[in-house]
Amino acid sequence: GLVTKQSKLIGLIVPTISNPFFPELCRGAEDEANKYGYSLVICNSDASAEKEERYIKILKEQQVDGIILSSQSGLSSASLDRHSKNLHYVLLDRMEREKVPGVFLENEEGGYLAGQHLIQLGHKKMACITGPESIKNSRDRLKGFKRALKEVGLEPTIIREGDFSLESGYSHAKEILENENVSAIFTCNDLMACGVYRAAHEMGVGIPQDISVIGFDDIPLISALIPKLTTIRQDTYMMGRKSAELLIQQIEHGKTDFTIFSPTLVVRESTAYVK
Template sequence: MATIRPTDGTGSDDARQASPARAVRLPSMADVAALAGVSSQTVSRVVNARSNVDADTRDRVLAAMEDIGYRPNSAARALKSGKFSTIGVIMFTLSSFGNMRTLDAVATAAAQAGYSITLIPVALPTQGAVAGAVNRLAEQAVDGIVIIMEAHILDRIDVTVPTGLPVVIVDSDAGERYTVVDTDQTEGARLATQHLLDLGHKTVWHIAGPESSFSAGRRTASWRATLKAADAPVPPVLEGDWNAESGYRHGVTLAADPSVTAIFASNDQMALGVMRAMHEAGRSVPADVSVVGFDDMREADAFWPPLTTVHQDFGQVGRLCIEKLLRQIDSPAAVGPGTTIVPTHLVVRASTAPPPAR
């Protein structure tokens, strides 16, 4: 590959060695045009994938670009078009499985649409932190923003995004003012709880996610409503933190109570901790205690026993986020406020069974 460098005009090797180092000039569109024997306008049409260039000329231009190492100036093209092919993502928690799966889905859908991702994690879910992250993304020239909310804003009931940029929010109750995409947390928790009741369990204990979490709150509310609708006793909520350790800690307590026969954990990691606690206590899953999780992580069917859990379609969430955001980018009035719900469904495996005979 040839490299175009400036010379001092002397033609002398000694003179070049004695002269101070100079910056290497990157190949330009004019250089490509000169090598291919075409006009700069023709090179521009090839770079921008225009159709009004014959095949032989296009091949000659592409070969010249490859030969001298020319790369189109995407920044200049973005400034000219007003589009940067970049989407900003703000998220509060990088450690939870659901958030990481959502981020992966959003990034995959964005890449398929020809967009890159700029991620800004936010340590505390405050209004100022969100505003600061949005402003940073605006300075970095993004076309739109996806906010993976998950947590309640600490210093205000609702989030306010201080920008004119297109925005889609994941996992929030802000659908009256923003475009929101979420999975059906309520139905998923209802299915999990009702499945255990239908097996004959008198009640279902619940290990919830953190109180600050939107999704945990909806799952807990649905669990409670399902028990009440069935006239079943409602045990006290045990709050976890999405990690297996908190599931294990609560599982140790529940394993010591012989009346506990069914547990719904708010995610699969906590369910895994529960099953370990039951095993250590000598209580069999599912013969003595049935356990249901939420998320359907890839490893759920590799637990022992394989875990009954609620499946969330994170891929669909990511596709819908990017689809709605790109529609806003192309036509700001095309997508208004409102919440789109992606269905959840129960995957029944071997961790649930009827309660033991008394």
């Protein structure tokens, strides 16, 4: 038979290496890859379609055995289709598509859990700082949040579109805390919750006595926050591991598979009963 030489190299493309969520994914993927004798090459695309395209090309030239793509641009999705005939790949976290090998989170469920938690604490006027509208993850989180509120006849009073950065959480929180009458803020990731903390601190607004805050992700960094952040946890490390496992199964056994992880509510100190 035909003997194809393996490089034992896997490429992993992430959209924003500066967001601590992604190093955690990489760590998981690397640990799993190493277990099977593979090494990982990590590329940062800045969520730019051009950079993604270039990295996919370079990784193929380097003859990686496969690519884990944690990306979001429509263009890379199209280019993946073009490349997919002679490329093993697994999608991870973003750019969810039907019937493709991938590892994703039940994002809608995560938003729902956040809404339900705040409702149980008696909150009625709630704000949501979302991720970018263009990313399905963030749309689904907001959708789930709204569904929980709708079940009890409520609506999020305030919705602001953030971009998953600390800075966007900060500026939206400043505006919300200055102008709006809400008792809770759900941020669609933890970095934006960090921004809310900064705004609240500067304005002398107490968490959770004046405002409850709930995040999303459970990145290790938030253990330094005071009070400890209540959040919707993704098992990011295990999602990273799973993506490598699925890719290696594909490379070695031609098996393509799909895994959906469930988020969990982690109650800490930043959410409290409404006054």
